[in-house]
Amino acid sequence: MTGAVLEQTHGALTAGFREARAAWSLRATIAAAIVAAALLAPAVLPLSGRMPDIAAFVYLAVAAVGLAYAVGLAGIPSLGQGAFLGIGAFAEAIARAKGGWPLLPALLLGIGAAAAAGMLTGLATGRLRSAFVAVSTWILTWIVGLTLISFPGISGGAQGLVLPEAEVLGHPLGATAHYELGVALLVLVIVGYLIVAPRAPGLALAAARERSSAAVALGVPVARFRLGAFTTSAAIAGLAGALGVELAQVADPSGYDATLSFKLFVAVILGGARTPLGPVAGLLVISAFSHAAERVGALRGLPPGRLEEMLTGYGLLLVLGLGGAGLLPAVLASWRRFHRAPTRERPSAPGETLPKVEHPAPLTTRRLSKNFGSLVALAELDLELSPGSVHALIGPNGSGKTTALKLVVGDLRPDRGSVAVGGQALDDLTTRGRALEGIVGTQQTTEVFADLTVLESVLVGAGLRRSHAGIFRTLFATPKARRGAAAVRRKALSAIQFVGLEGELDRPSSELSAHEQRLLMLASGLATEPRVLLLDEPAAGAGPAELEHLADLLDRLRQKGLGLLVIEHNLRFVRRIADRVSVLEAGRLIASGSLAEVASDPAVRTAYLGRQRL
Amino acid sequence: MSLVVQVIVTGLAAGGVYGLVAVGHSLIYRLTGIVYFAFGDLVAFAVFATLLVAAGTAPVSRTSLAPGRFLLALVIGLVFCSAVGAATYVLFIEPYLLRGSTLGWVASTLAIAFALRGMMGATFTRPAYVFPDPLPFDELGRDGVVSLAGASIQVRSFFVIGLAAALAALAAWTLERTRYGRALQAIASDVEGARFVGLPVEALVALTFALVGALAALAAVVAAPSAPFSVETGTLLGLKGLVAAMIVRFGSPWAAFAAGLGVGLAEAAIDNLRIGDFGLGAQYGEILPLAFALALIAYRSLRAEPSAERA
Numbered sequence: 001m002t003g004a005v006l007e008q009t010h011g012a013l014t015a016g017f018r019e020a021r022a023a024w025s026l027r028a029t030i031a032a033a034i035v036a037a038a039l040l041a042p043a044v045l046p047l048s049g050r051m052p053d054i055a056a057f058v059y060l061a062v063a064a065v066g067l068a069y070a071v072g073l074a075g076i077p078s079l080g081q082g083a084f085l086g087i088g089a090f091a092e093a094i095a096r097a098k099g100g101w102p103l104l105p106a107l108l109l110g111i112g113a114a115a116a117a118g119m120l121t122g123l124a125t126g127r128l129r130s131a132f133v134a135v136s137t138w139i140l141t142w143i144v145g146l147t148l149i150s151f152p153g154i155s156g157g158a159q160g161l162v163l164p165e166a167e168v169l170g171h172p173l174g175a176t177a178h179y180e181l182g183v184a185l186l187v188l189v190i191v192g193y194l195i196v197a198p199r200a201p202g203l204a205l206a207a208a209r210e211r212s213s214a215a216v217a218l219g220v221p222v223a224r225f226r227l228g229a230f231t232t233s234a235a236i237a238g239l240a241g242a243l244g245v246e247l248a249q250v251a252d253p254s255g256y257d258a259t260l261s262f263k264l265f266v267a268v269i270l271g272g273a274r275t276p277l278g279p280v281a282g283l284l285v286i287s288a289f290s291h292a293a294e295r296v297g298a299l300r301g302l303p304p305g306r307l308e309e310m311l312t313g314y315g316l317l318l319v320l321g322l323g324g325a326g327l328l329p330a331v332l333a334s335w336r337r338f339h340r341a342p343t344r345e346r347p348s349a350p351g352e353t354l355p356k357v358e359h360p361a362p363l364t365t366r367r368l369s370k371n372f373g374s375l376v377a378l379a380e381l382d383l384e385l386s387p388g389s390v391h392a393l394i395g396p397n398g399s400g401k402t403t404a405l406k407l408v409v410g411d412l413r414p415d416r417g418s419v420a421v422g423g424q425a426l427d428d429l430t431t432r433g434r435a436l437e438g439i440v441g442t443q444q445t446t447e448v449f450a451d452l453t454v455l456e457s458v459l460v461g462a463g464l465r466r467s468h469a470g471i472f473r474t475l476f477a478t479p480k481a482r483r484g485a486a487a488v489r490r491k492a493l494s495a496i497q498f499v500g501l502e503g504e505l506d507r508p509s510s511e512l513s514a515h516e517q518r519l520l521m522l523a524s525g526l527a528t529e530p531r532v533l534l535l536d537e538p539a540a541g542a543g544p545a546e547l548e549h550l551a552d553l554l555d556r557l558r559q560k561g562l563g564l565l566v567i568e569h570n571l572r573f574v575r576r577i578a579d580r581v582s583v584l585e586a587g588r589l590i591a592s593g594s595l596a597e598v599a600s601d602p603a604v605r606t607a608y609l610g611r612q613r614l
Numbered sequence: 615m616s617l618v619v620q621v622i623v624t625g626l627a628a629g630g631v632y633g634l635v636a637v638g639h640s641l642i643y644r645l646t647g648i649v650y651f652a653f654g655d656l657v658a659f660a661v662f663a664t665l666l667v668a669a670g671t672a673p674v675s676r677t678s679l680a681p682g683r684f685l686l687a688l689v690i691g692l693v694f695c696s697a698v699g700a701a702t703y704v705l706f707i708e709p710y711l712l713r714g715s716t717l718g719w720v721a722s723t724l725a726i727a728f729a730l731r732g733m734m735g736a737t738f739t740r741p742a743y744v745f746p747d748p749l750p751f752d753e754l755g756r757d758g759v760v761s762l763a764g765a766s767i768q769v770r771s772f773f774v775i776g777l778a779a780a781l782a783a784l785a786a787w788t789l790e791r792t793r794y795g796r797a798l799q800a801i802a803s804d805v806e807g808a809r810f811v812g813l814p815v816e817a818l819v820a821l822t823f824a825l826v827g828a829l830a831a832l833a834a835v836v837a838a839p840s841a842p843f844s845v846e847t848g849t850l851l852g853l854k855g856l857v858a859a860m861i862v863r864f865g866s867p868w869a870a871f872a873a874g875l876g877v878g879l880a881e882a883a884i885d886n887l888r889i890g891d892f893g894l895g896a897q898y899g900e901i902l903p904l905a906f907a908l909a910l911i912a913y914r915s916l917r918a919e920p921s922a923e924r925a
Binding site: 071075077079123124125126127128130131132134135136138139140142143146147150151258259262265266269273301302303305306307308309310311312313314316317320321 | 647648649651705706710716717718720721722724725726727728729730731732733734735736739845849853856857860896897898900901904905907908911912915916
């Protein structure tokens with residue numbers, strides 16, 4: 001028994017080691033060398049006088065990279081990082097100076113307080129459009145800053161709170177030790193970002209950043225992921241703030257005002273939010289501004305703080321005027337232009353075919369109704385979609401087609417009525433819950449995730465049923481997580497091959513033609529392994545050859561046992577694909593049957609088809 | 615009783631300025647969907663530019679000003695403020711609106727705010743400035759102070775309230791009754807439609823950035839002598855106006871103005887009123903309205919329909 005376990009462990013370790021060897025590259029060597037040099041610097045260079053400043057800078061850089069988790073990964077415009085830093089700092093300072101807590105519990109309290117504040121803010125603003133997230137976090141920053149200044153009872157007033165000297169194993173924690181700790185933390189948060197960004201949670205966040213509604217439709221738990229990114233970002237700020245006051249041994253209440261939040265936000269935008277090194281580069285630029293401001297200020301007798309604000313403002317405006325991607329990405333892009341690396345050949349997708357639907361089931365709606373105010377959007381809709389068939393929903397604009405689709409996928413809540421698949425009611429399920437039951441709708445099909453490649457876009461959909469993809473398993477790449485990732489990848493590749501995009505795996509999806517984008521979103525939907533797929537005008541804007549291609553794909557999906565509910569305006573296309581047609585007018589179902597039956601229905605003729613020949 | 619009267623008058627005078635900033639925030643939000651983080655600093659910019667022309671950066675005594683020079687200074691201050699407002703919109707905000715990039719405009723409006731703050735702070739280096747009074751209020755009452763129901767009140771406060779209300783009325787009237795105002799309403803309800811029928815959308819919005827800045831700045835300049843004015847005062851002015859505008863969901867000019875008055879009243883009441891032994895005191899005056907606004911935003915967010923991602 002023990003022998004088997006040992007053998008397994010040994011096997012896993014050797015395999016891991018072999019993979020690590022294979023993945024090790026020149027870049028990794030350079031990175032390791034830089035980190036080693038940074039850690040050794042205090043022993044070699046005569047820096048001891050400036051060590052506290054340098055260590056403080058490194059802690060600030062940790063908070064800035066933390067902010068990139070929210071701003072870069074999740075696209076949340078957080079202006080509250082300074083507030084979370086201040087909350088961490090003062091939780092630490094109060095526990096240590098007033099409560100007499102030892103170092104470690106106080107640090108945990110600092111992280112916890114900032115994380116809790118971040119989570120509350122995230123929960124409270126999670127459903128807001130991003131403009132209001134910016135406003136809310138900005139208001140939070142002012143509340144925290146003003147509170148610290150106006151309440152000496154909390155913050156110790158003008159002197160601040162003085163902390164007792166921290167000791168680890170009987171040794172005082174000096175500036176150099178703080179520096180080493182800071183560098184180690186900085187490496188950790190950067191590596192964490194690099195691991196998460198290209199994997200399931202990072203891809204899901206990127207998809208949600210671009211097209212939140214389309215990501216939700218594929219069953220991505222957008223709100224949960226965003227909350228996680230925001231909370232993580234706040235927790236990292238709390239840690240940096242707590243360690244910062246340990247370093248200074250005093251917590252200064254005036255140090256956590258709106259300017260600090262602004263500075264951290266600027267560092268992220270200036271350096272580039274989509275790379276974890278960007279914030280560090282941005283912060284370096286700002287500290288250069290700060291030095292310049294001190295020099296000029298001393299020369300002219302001007303307040304350096306204001307000069308620094310001015311230079312930072314101008315610097316950011318300059319970068320924004322130049323396009324706004326940030327300094328580091330701009331430098332990297334021009335570097336790549338000169339040293340164009342040969343694109344790595346990816347083996348084309350193996351001959352995986354899309355499997356048949358495992359548990360085909362009919363979709364039924366009973367008396368489904370929705371009003372918007374006094375407008376009847378949908379009244380008493382009864383629909384039946386059998387597996388392996390294509391059901392087209394047609395009707396004039398505003399007749400309730402898209403409302404019906406949204407009610408079925410759970411994007412809207414009905415006033416009355418119910419939706420069921422295979423006799424099981426779906427009414428209490430969220431969009432994600434319904435996606436897990438196999439009911440998936442794709443949005444207007446040319447909405448792609450612009451920042452992702454073709455493969456990555458489909459991976460977002462394929463990740464729906466993946467287990468072992470939690471953030472910890474992802475970070476530590478456990479064997480289960482890696483097996484899961486491989487299975488998801490196979491699923492994604494087979495969906496891509498089904499629609500015929502296997503030659504474009506690494507192309508950014510924003511570069512695809514309109515038809516390819518249509519196919520891409522179809523593939524993303526298929527990768528979730530649906531039983532019923534709902535398509536909103538899949539053929540909008542397609543040419544004749546493209547229509548034929550699409551119709552052919554839908555035919556083959558029907559043969560695999562998939563139920564397809566298609567909203568469509570193009571009646572030629574409807575005739576080509578649909579087994580059954582339902583006609584809506586002003587929210588009511590006025591006819592249902594084969595296209596021929598529907599077309600001969602007098603109500604339909606007058607309502608909708610009057611001037612159009614079938 | 616005398617305290618209540620004092621609180622009401624000073625609260626309304628401060629709130630009148632917040633209200634005009636709120637009118638500006640509402641209009642800008644409804645036209646463009648953005649929140650102009652630099653608004654307060656732009657208003658402060660006008661106030662400081664006026665001071666610079668009227669009296670320089672040296673300490674001013676209250677009576678040292680000729681009305682003609684002040685008028686010139688006021689005009690120059692408002693023109694500068696309008697020009698900066700319109701220029702920053704065209705150069706740094708509109709490009710990001712076209713790209714639909716929230717991060718872009720949040721970053722650029724904040725950058726404008728801090729560039730303005732830094733510029734003002736580097737020119738006016740003392741912590742706060744006492745402004746000269748343009749109008750001879752000190753000749754009314756006792757040195758510009760009258761008694762009302764036992765309370766001593768600056769005469770200027772009544773003038774500020776009146777002017778602010780008149781400016782709010784002007785804004786509302788412009789929006790309802792002029793061709794320019796109707797064009798703005800068209801843009802607010804449907805930008806694409808407005809562009810389609812040939813309205814010069816960008817120019818109209820730029821003009822609005824210029825006008826709302828001048829509107830709030832005019833009231834701020836008149837109110838400035840009531841209390842020491844600093845760079846920070848300007849930023850907070852913008853924030854309080856924003857809070858007022860959010861409370862009424864960026865509604866009509868009258869709603870925004872009323873909300874601004876409410877914020878001013880709440881602030882004055884929290885600062886000064888005591889019920890028995892219990893009084894909150896000045897340190898709560900700025901924080902509580904902000905906290906209230908944050909709580910309100912959270913409440914609205916949590917009540918929204920699951921799919922509706924809006925405020």
